[in-house]
Structures are given as C-alpha cells and as structure tokens.
C-alpha cells in the first residue's frame with residue numbers, strides 16, 4: 001500500500017514502528033499534490049518547505065520518544081482558518097493578500113499535537129456555497145467520475161470542497177473544514193469520505209474567518225470514522241478566546257468508535273423523506289437502517305415537525321450574520337483595496353464591489369434587507385423564533401432516541417456547470433444538513449455506498465448536543481456498508 005493510502009491510525013503506528021519516516025510520508029503527499037493538484041485545484045497555497053521542516057521535527061521527536069499523537073501526520077487546512085505567516089484568503093479576492101499575524105486555536109492545537117500542514121485548501125468564497133464554484137481561486141474537481149460519463153467534471157460539494165477533494169484523492173490524510181449549513185457533511189458525502197460537524201462550541205471559532213457566527217462549526221474530514229475521531233480529539237476543547245466555546249471535558253472519541261450500537265435507540269425522522277427523493281438515496285437509507293438493526297440497535301420512526309422551515313430559516317439567519325460580519329472588509333483595514341481616487345465612501349464601495357464575488361454580494365444584500373428596520377420583525381425576528389422551534393424538535397426527539405439516521409444530501413455530486421443559474425436550486429442541497437446547524441447538535445456524514453454511476457453517497461448520523469461519542473459509535477457501525 002502506498003503511503004498516501006494509509007489511514008491516520010495506521011500511519012501513526014507505522015511511524016512509531018519505524019516502517020517509514022515522517023519526512024517520507026510528507027514527501028509522498030507533496031508528490032501527490034504536485035501530480036494531482038493542477039487537475040483538482042484542491043489547494044490554494046502549498047507550504048512544502050514548512051511541511052518538510054515540521055516532518056523532520058516530527059522524526060526527531062519520534063526518535064526521542066517525545067512524539068505527540070499527530071506527529072508527522074500531513075493535513076490540509078481549509079483556507080478559512082488563520083495560519084500565522086501563511087496567506088489566508090477565505091477563497092475571496094478581498095483577502096487575496098492577507099497574511100495573518102496569528103494562528104487559529106484549532107490549527108494551533110493540531111500543530112501542538114505534531115501535525116504537518118501541507119497547505120491551504122480551496123473553498124467557496126467566505127464558505128458560502130455547496131459546490132466550491134464560488135471561489136475566487138477557481139473551482140475544485142471531485143476526484144470521482146461518473147461511470148457512464150467519465151469526461152464530465154463533478155463538483156466536490158462545498159463549501160469545504162478543497163479539503164474533501166484533497167482527502168479523497170490522497171493528497172492529505174485528513175483536513176479541517178467548517179460547517180455553517182452543511183459544508184463538512186455535504187462535501188464528505190460527495191467525495192466518499194467521513195466528516196463530522198461537532199456540537200456548537202466544541203471547537204473554538206477563534207481565528208476562523210467568520211461567516212455566520214451562531215452557526216459556524218469547525219470540524220475534521222478523514223477517510224475513516226476513526227481518523228475523524230483522532231482529529232476531533234485534537235481540535236476540540238475549551239478556549240477562553242471564544243466566548244461561545246464550551247467548557248466541557250473532551251471524551252476519548254477513538255474508544256467511542258469501538259463501543260458498538262447494541263441497545264441504542266436510533267430515530268428515523270419522517271420529515272426527511274423529501275418528496276421526489278431519488279430511489280437510490282431511499283435504498284441507501286433503508287440499507288443503513290437494516291445494518292444498525294443487525295448490529296443490535298433498535299430503530300424507530302420519529303418526527304421533527306419543523307424540519308420544513310429549516311432552509312428558509314437558515315437562508316435568513318446566515319446572510320443576516322454574514323452581512324454584519326463582512327462589514328469589516330472596507331478596503332481600509334484588511335486585504336484588497338480598489339485602485340483609483342474618490343472619497344472614502346467611493347473607496348468602500350469600489351473595494352467591496354470588486355473584492356467580493358456575486359454570491360457573497362447576494363448574501364450581503366439579503367442579510368442587510370432582513371435586518372433593515374422595516375423588515376426585521378417580519379424576517380429576522382421570525383426566523384429566530386422558528387430556529388428555537390427547530391431546536392426544540394431535537395430536544396424532544398432526543399428524550400426518546402440516542403441518535404438519528406438520515407441521508408446527508410438529496411443527490412450525489414453534480415456537474416460543475418449545473419445548478420449555477422438558480423441560487424434556490426443550489427440552496428436545496430442543504431435541506432438535510434441545515435437543521436443540525438440551527439440546533440447546534442453534532443452530525444456526521446459516513447460514506448455508505450455508491451449510486452448507479454459509481455458516485456459516493458453518504459448517510460448522516462445526528463446526535464444529542466455534546467454527545468459526539470454516540471455519533472462516532474453509530475458512524476463506525478455504518479462504515480464500509482457500501
């Protein structure tokens with residue numbers, strides 16, 4: 001097996017046994033990036049030299065017996081996490097030349113645990129999108145192709161499309177992502193890998209470029225559920241620099257993967273049986289239910305009655321928060337500034353008009369509209385009330401079940417040109433993922449099969465707030481069912 005095919009768990013063992021060095025492991029991944037990134041465009045920035053230095057340091061720590069758990073493990077970092085001294089673009093022209101003077105808490109924790117960063121992964125601009133088509137640095141190609149139509153280039157999903165494509169193609173062993181409305185789970189599903197959005201507050205948002213602060217959840221991608229557990233264990237934990245960070249102990253997620261599902265009650269929410277759902281997605285779901293039953297879980301029908309309001313609620317609250325968060329990009333304090341004279345107001349207007357792409361401008365317009373004096377009560381305030389009802393649905397259902405099982409996305413990966421002219425069609429991708437963001441509960445996508453074209457499909461496991469451990473137990477039981 002080549003070094004780029006190993007799991008994180010196996011690579012950590014191999015490094016400790018001396019089967020290969022951390023430098024060799026990083027070199028293998030840099031070679032894969034050199035060969036495949038021109039086609040995939042998964043990385044915006046590759047930091048080869050720094051990666052090799054870190055790998056050499058990991059080899060010294062391994063030899064001295066002082067290696068941390070992730071010593072020498074090569075990762076991709078979504079280019080939304082600020083990395084000290086390394087350009088951080090958020091996929092936007094407006095931050096195209098921004099070099100942060102500090103490191104985000106999540107990436108700091110990974111570095112402290114010995115991880116090697118290969119570079120910064122492509123994403124939809126400011127993490128707004130489900131296709132990676134809105135990046136100012138160009139689209140990312142999904143490494144998977146349709147069996148029937150192998151020439152069509154498919155999207156990797158979004159917004160963390162570069163992270164997911166890099167892990168799926170063996171350019172990195174794992175990656176960081178963020179999930180505001182589905183941006184870890186949907187790309188994981190489209191690329192055939194695992195990804196978990198932990199509970200809101202489990203991973204610090206400090207140093208992550210803000211999209212919608214009450215919805216932004218950092219989390220990991222990897223090729224296996226256990227590898228996600230290893231990465232989350234390192235990324236998670238209380239951070240006094242993020243006032244919404246939870247001051248709770250982080251359980252051993254890796255052990256949780258081996259716990260099994262015997263005696264667990266799993267709910268199947270009837271509202272997720274979307275009308276016109278593809279037969280293959282239904283079949284996958286039924287297969288997952290059967291698998292959990294065989295493994296000793298009890299599976300029951302449940303109801304989350306406000307599910308149908310999830311998308312509308314999300315597409316009011318997320319743009320509202322985005323319009324406020326993105327007000328700071330004014331051409332004065334950060335990044336891009338439009339050329340030409342004019343007064344201060346023109347400087348703001350031109351810098352923002354030229355610096356932001358079309359989707360980001362659309363969200364700012366929607367956000368300022370729903371927050372405006374005349375429409376605040378009708379849209380924003382009402383959306384906040386509906387959000388409380390959606391959260392209450394989850395609170396109630398989790399009195400009777402330990403976890404929920406649903407599909408991750410309504411389809412497999414689609415073509416790069418598709419769904420681009422109609423934003424509403426694009427937003428429908430998020431129908432199964434946004435409720436867990438609105439409620440702040442943990443949710444994971446597990447690769448669970450393929451469609452008739454050979455494209456990956458994912459199942460979603462949703463858990464109680466701060467009970468990622470049960471999500472890992474159920475995810476591990478579903479893994480490899482394809």
Ligand code: GLN
Pocket residue numbers: 127128129130158159178179180181182183184211318430
């Ligand atoms: N697709 C959703 C959106 O466009 C979710 C993005 C995300 O989770 N960052 O807002």
